Amino acid sequence: MAQALAEARAAGRRITLEGAGSKRRFGGVVGEAEVALHTTGLNRLLQYEPHDLTVSVQAGMPWAEFEATLAANGQAVPIDPPCAAQATVGGVVAAGMSGPRRLKSGAVRDLVIGMTFATLEGKLIQTGGMVVKNVAGLDMGKLMIGSWGTLAAIVSVNFKLTPTPPRTRTFLLPASRLDGAQRGLLQPVAYDLWKQPGAEAKLLVQCAGTEAVIERCARELAGAEWIDGEAEQSLWEEVREFGPRFLDAHADGVLVRTACTLTQTAELLATLPGAGVARAGNGIVYGAFATGEEAQAWMKQRAAQGFEPVVEAAPASFPAAERWPHVGKDFALMEKLKGMFDEGALLNRGRLYGRI
Numbered sequence: 001m002a003q004a005l006a007e008a009r010a011a012g013r014r015i016t017l018e019g020a021g022s023k024r025r026f027g028g029v030v031g032e033a034e035v036a037l038h039t040t041g042l043n044r045l046l047q048y049e050p051h052d053l054t055v056s057v058q059a060g061m062p063w064a065e066f067e068a069t070l071a072a073n074g075q076a077v078p079i080d081p082p083c084a085a086q087a088t089v090g091g092v093v094a095a096g097m098s099g100p101r102r103l104k105s106g107a108v109r110d111l112v113i114g115m116t117f118a119t120l121e122g123k124l125i126q127t128g129g130m131v132v133k134n135v136a137g138l139d140m141g142k143l144m145i146g147s148w149g150t151l152a153a154i155v156s157v158n159f160k161l162t163p164t165p166p167r168t169r170t171f172l173l174p175a176s177r178l179d180g181a182q183r184g185l186l187q188p189v190a191y192d193l194w195k196q197p198g199a200e201a202k203l204l205v206q207c208a209g210t211e212a213v214i215e216r217c218a219r220e221l222a223g224a225e226w227i228d229g230e231a232e233q234s235l236w237e238e239v240r241e242f243g244p245r246f247l248d249a250h251a252d253g254v255l256v257r258t259a260c261t262l263t264q265t266a267e268l269l270a271t272l273p274g275a276g277v278a279r280a281g282n283g284i285v286y287g288a289f290a291t292g293e294e295a296q297a298w299m300k301q302r303a304a305q306g307f308e309p310v311v312e313a314a315p316a317s318f319p320a321a322e323r324w325p326h327v328g329k330d331f332a333l334m335e336k337l338k339g340m341f342d343e344g345a346l347l348n349r350g351r352l353y354g355r356i
Contacts, residue, residue, distance in 0.1 A: 001037065001153050006122030008035045008346065015347050017149040019060060019088030023095055025247055026255075026313040027148045028323055028354035037153065039090050046156055047130065050075060053161040054113065054130045059090025059154045075161045078105040080240050090154040096146025099240045100190035100206070103281040105162065108145050114158030115141030120342055130158055143337065148351040151341040165189075165208035169217065170232045171224040175201040178266050178280060184220045186213055191281040193265060194239055197274050201266070206236065242277055246288040247313055254295035255312040258285045258302060268307070273298070292318045299325070310353060320354030327355060 008015050014033040018024070020040055039060035047056040050073045057066055064085050070076050080099025081092045093115075098107045105111065114128030127141035144154050168189065173181055175193055181203055182191060190206040205224075207217040218226070227235065238245075243255045260268050265278040265285060272287040273294065279285075289295035292314060299309040299322075308326040311318065338345070338356050350356075 001039070001042070001155055002118035002122045002124050004035070004037055005118055005120045005153060005347075008037075009120040009122075009344070012344065013346065014349060017153055017348050019091035019094075020062070020086055022083040022086035022088075023091060023097075023313075025315070026095065026097075028320060028350045028352060029316045030351050031349040033349075039088060039153065039155075042090075042155060043088075045069060049130070050161075052130075053163075054158065055161060056114070056130060056156060056158045057089050058156045059088060059093070061089050063087040063089055063092055070161065071164065074164045076164055077111055077159045078162055079108055079111065080236075082241055083244050084240065089157055093145055093157050094147060094149050094154055100192050100204075100236060100279070102279060103191050104187055104189050109142055111159050112141065112145060112157055113160050115144060115154060116156045117141065117144055117152040117154050119152045120347060124155065125152070128158060149348040150338060150352050150356050151347070166210055167214050167228075168206055168208040168232060169214050169226055169228045170204055170206045170235060171217070171221045171226045173203040173205065173221065173224045175203050175266055175269075177224075178203055179263075181205055181221065182281070185217055188217075188281075190236070191279075192239060193269050193278040193280050195269050195272060195276045195278075201269060203280070204235070204239065206232075239277055242275065243286060243288070243313060246275060250288075250290050252291050252315055254289045254292050254314045254318065256287045256289065256295055256299060256309050257312040258287070258307050258309040259283055260285060260307060268302070271298070271302070286312065296322060320350060322354075324353035324355050331355070 013035045016030050016033040016036045018038060042058040042060035044058045066089055078101040080101045081087055081097050093108055096108045114130060116124055116126045118124055127139050143151060188205050189208045192204045193201050194204050195201040207214060247253045260283050262283050265280045268285045269276050269278045274288050276287040302309050311323040
């Protein structure tokens, strides 16, 4: 991988870099390129220490295969990424997209403890290590998380692991219970608002732990409908994959992500004309729109209210400049970093929401 990047750079050739291509509709559209590189040949498990709760894996390993390997030892990397059945480990990290369990487990960057990446200079850079607590000063690997392959190619990733809880149960409540549902609860695993077309939004609260923990949560949420087992797994898979499945059903569909305060999640979700999900414990709302025009109209309305929506996924015809219309003051630093890693803008040009 390092050699291929160096050769392309020396020849001045633009490069498309990806894993299995499961998220091509997400982020931004890569400009025309002369070289296409895929990480899928880098698919080995490098080091796995179940007792140390650490693992090192190459970037091209399928995420589903990686999850199955960990599950055999009662462990997981609780990221819940979309496109989980098709994604690669490196693609999950490069996209930096988390799912419902972000509330308790953190985002991708919170679970990565080390990384090796290949640069356009043909170098392999190792950052972090195989220990859960790392006191290194500048961890360059963190720059790769959410960079969509615009800086370098992730070759391998080290994760810290968590044990799989003995039991889980999901409680379904009216959205009006949002403010008080979490009070008194032991920290829930997931806490989402789920809105489907033609139906009232539901508050989904997943609790995990021993039987005593589950019983306490049931007492705190007395009167709530609940599910577990296969029905629970199916529900959270639907929530996790709501975006990709919507795009599969709507060729012109657009997904929009908007950050907000925790107290604004229900109100913001209610303004969506169609389906949506809100990470009610993190302040992130995802909305689905059947057309780009519908999405842009909603985004302009929210921008007038002080929100800064970002297009999470859209067809190639969606205007590049409208995918990330409100860049912050830190964008100049992002451009500077891009120049340091890729001075000629050869790598995945446009992939970072049309801006880098």
